[in-house]
Amino acid sequence: MKFNKTLLATGVLTVSMFATGAHAAVSAADAAKLGDTLTPIGAEMAGNGNEIPAWDGGLQTIPAGYKNDGIYLDPFADEEPLFIINQGNVNEHAERLSPGQIAMINKYPDYVIPVYPTHRTSAYPDNIEQETVANATSVELVQGGNGLANYQNATPFPVPQNGLEVIWNHITRYRGGSVQRNVAQVTPQENGAYSPVKFQDELTWRASLTDYDPNEDANVLFYFKQAITAPARLAGNVLLVHETIDQVSEPRRAWLYNAGQRRVRRAPQVAYDGPGTASDGMRTSDNFDMYNGAPDRYDWELVGKKEMYIPYNSYRLVDRSLSYDDLVKPGHINQDYTRYELHRVWHVRATLKSGQRHIYAQRDLYIDEDTWQASVIDHYDGRGELWRVAEAHNMYFYDRDVPWYAIETLYDLLSGRYLANGLTNEESNPYQFGVDRASRDYTPAALRRAGTR
Template sequence: MKKTKGLLQAGVLGLSLLATGVMAAVSESEAAKLGTSLTPMGAEKAGNADNSIPAWSPMPKTAGAVDAKGFLANPYASEKPLFVITASNVEQYKNKLAPGQYAMFKRYPDSYRIPVYTSHRGATVPDNVLAAIKRNAIQTRLTDGGNGLENFETAIPFPIPTSGVEVVWNHITRYRGGTVRRLITQATPQPNGSYQIVKFNDEFVFRDRMKDYDPKNPGNILFYFKQQVTAPARLAGSALLVHETLNQVKEPRSAWVYNTGQRRVRKAPEVAYDGPGTASDGTRTSDNLDMYNGAPDRYDLKLIGKQEMYIPANSHKLDDTSIKYADVVKAGHINPDLTRYELRRVWHVTATLKSGQRHIYARRDFFIDEDTWQAAVIDHYDGRNQLWRVAEAHAVNYYDKQVPWYVIETLYDLQSGRYMALGMKNEEARAYEFGFEANTSEFTANALRQGGVR
């Protein structure tokens, strides 16, 4: 795949700075590129040479209708694929696919497809968030060998990154609406396609959206996360609470679980790294949620550069309330007829497990969308350096709230033939609810105990 030479050089420079402990932010003249030659979030504003990637143009909040449940209309519903990548023609497109995507065609030659549509680059966030991002470019610095941040506001600390760890931090801290409640489902199909739906009620609240947040004393919290399982009956009522810290080496993530059988709350240090994901039947790790989360300290992160790639984007069809979960979840992989891929520029970062550290994934390859800083594809390798699991995130712009985020995360196990599909809400009572108010008292172990009783 074609790499950007300048970005490769920048990656080498960034790693050099990281090794010497010099954690420099960009200059004011560099930051002035945000909103001019770069988008306000740091992507290249211009399209590519043949216009197969267009120039960035922010999507208006009125891009489509919003129904009574909060679900969004698909602004691109009338579009048809430009072409479809199949096992029979994949070789001609291989240079714009991640190795994991290519491997899916080999694993499922008769059913896996990638329909490629016209690219639309419209992702944006509210003006106050954009202003914070520009301040971050000048003031935010890495601390403790890249494991923490100082002088960080709201979202995206490094819109003009110079190292792999900075790119990954942008994914970890990206804007997700400030506060969000969501009713979502998870399926972990067997190779024959049989599955049972697990339902979750989630709440995310980022620190600066708490009513009792003190900007003069921000502390080490990044966000608060609460999750309750509501179905099936055998799992219903169990709950999880996470206090996500910015520097998890200095102060590890705090997590608690509520067990319905014991009617008690206990600390849960296993909710991190490669601990098992909630109710996932062993198909994902804790740090697979949101494609990747948590402390980056166990990996050496190397910036390879930027490249053009076909990634899931504008995936409104997968969020359509006219389809059922059974329409989405199929044997081997989700229904490719409901997916949409576009040619985009992505940042490529490799994560290699450090000597002396342990994790079931010895290596990860991140492909992160330049427009949103969201991981679009992550390839996972086992201890033998064999490609094991392939993660894809099917994203949309929640345009009415100016929030780029996922509608479904998938994690395919190439070895077992199983996979996980997380985030579906087509059959639920409401779409994501952004912007609610909260206090830290609602995210305590005692509050978890009171809310977890069946």
């Protein structure tokens, strides 16, 4: 069965029928829109006439005083909110919010959404833009939609035809090639009490390895290593992941090094709704990075495109003058330090397939058109009740042309608890891009070397 090549903004395209074979890439005529009416990675170039500006190449000026040290300064520090959405006016703005955002506002009087002027800051390196254009006419979905053929190291579907292609754009989006970061994760109790868990993360795309061989590990998208550095009871434990492109024919390869046992073992539970690392049950493995992993357990619908208030240009959340105590509050992070802007998002709905198992029966994902980053995700339980609300506080790493997250949050509406991951305010050397890593750094044997107390 073929899909209609014309995507209507209000249409719904369901992806559940890639039984065999490949799904064709777009035509040369559609690809020619990139760099013309579409940005090089597929967003609408034009604005909406008043609130969303046209894309003009991304942030034009790096803030004065930035020292190229991974301590990012706010280019918009002098701006004030245009208005603040709260319990008193939420109904006026409901069309531009997700049901989960509305539920958070209604649950917590101090959960507010400060809306600022929109800035389309994101851009990409030239080679990523060029490879994206090439992908448009060559990349295909294969293996039931759970793998990619002819993929290069960039956005695979800049002119998406269905929901699954949008999800692949999120999964494969550019995050700097090779990066190391030192971050903290918190899972506060209802009263706000918390103990941070600290990680040193490494993320290296296969093509960014110093000994890259296009014929080696061809089904690997990237390598990920996560070492816990604090607290002492967990320090030294290390997770290693080889993220495969087709995770159905070749499941994600994962290993854990337990510092107490001095033992490396396979970790098949690091997938789907397996427990997230040191998350106190507050997230699943596939909640990390908002959504990750094999898409085979869900049917995916492309509901359409909409304008929505999403966290954006969230530089205040990495301000070094703030402590974790300033940010971590009961029920949710301190919304006084957040920033939301009006952007266009792709709305994709994931519905659990018959016969499949997952604690989330439905997920509604709102994915920013300029970055392909999932920015808000509403999660529903098996009864169809709204359960958890995820928000990614986007920011642009302007010295590296990398759109990514300042922090991710995942709020549990039932328990009143939440998880926030990616905090850097109290960490030294929070981000290092362009780190040299070879394939030997991502072998199970390397875990013992990384796992020291």
